[in-house]
Amino acid sequence: MSGDDTSAVARVVVGVSGSLSSVTALWWATTLARRLGAELWPVLAWEPPGGDAAARRSPAGEWQRPAKQRLAAVLDEVFGAEPAGVPMHPVVVRDSPGRALVRVADRENDVLVVGAGRRGLRRAFSGRVSRHCLAHAICPVLAVPPSPLQSQLLTVHRRNTWHLRIDTRDL
Template identity: 45%
Template sequence: MSGHGTGRVVVGVSGSLASLAALRAGAEEARRGGRALIAVMAWEPPEGEGLYLRHPDPVWARHWWNEARARLDRAFDEVFGGPPPGVEAERRVIRARPGHALCDVAADPDDLLVIGVRHGRRRTSRLHRHVRSHASCAVLTVPAPPVPKGMRRALRKVTAEDFALVGE
């Protein structure tokens, strides 16, 4: 899959507000540049790779792959209501640490790697540090939308469906 422009726009998606903002910005960059959009959801077994390798269970691994795929699909539904309009998009679920997965996919110097960052975060995340030191292409960081402090706790429990009911 390649767009009209050079390189692709690779976006890290986790389902967080920051990654949803990154997905929206990445789609706009892809649309504007005639590039393909590659959305990447990285995952690892919840018990960690080390423990999983000592007690491998393919059914368990498939379950977590399916969970990651569902989160990636939900992100597209929440941001665009389905596939993003006007852009060729590919969804990839990769079993790896997020930084490694993103840098492996965005390996071409003409690619653009887009990641979300939490608004107001004082320290950079492990992902941000890894990407900053290992990416072989340009990196765009997109901040999550700011949320007033008093609303943060309540918003952790809100779903996309809650917002859909507002106008009804």
């Protein structure tokens, strides 16, 4: 990405699901888009529960409408009444998250931002989206690590699950 106009970053695409790591990625993506003068493209991927067979039995918009509402709710919670400070183009895509993000970030001068979450005992299954994006995207990918708050919340959750005493002095 050199300084000439033909290779300048035009879009910062970010995966948004409402999870804490996706909100952290959204914050970083917004900051990056602001610095680069790029458009922000928050993407929420959805798949119908029950797969394609369930989707064929339901009206076309039955699953997409809640996905749009979820994306709007996350953006409203993150930005509130304040605009993001960058041109924003929210997108809802019917596909798995990794494939949806790679499909939207389909230009070499895009930057794709994803949360690279760590999930304790489920660590073996976490990070599939970020790994898929790193392996298949044609643009640069920024994998944002979890915030320190997320690590603290996971510790509290784990202790609560095992009914262990929680020391709140460190929180």
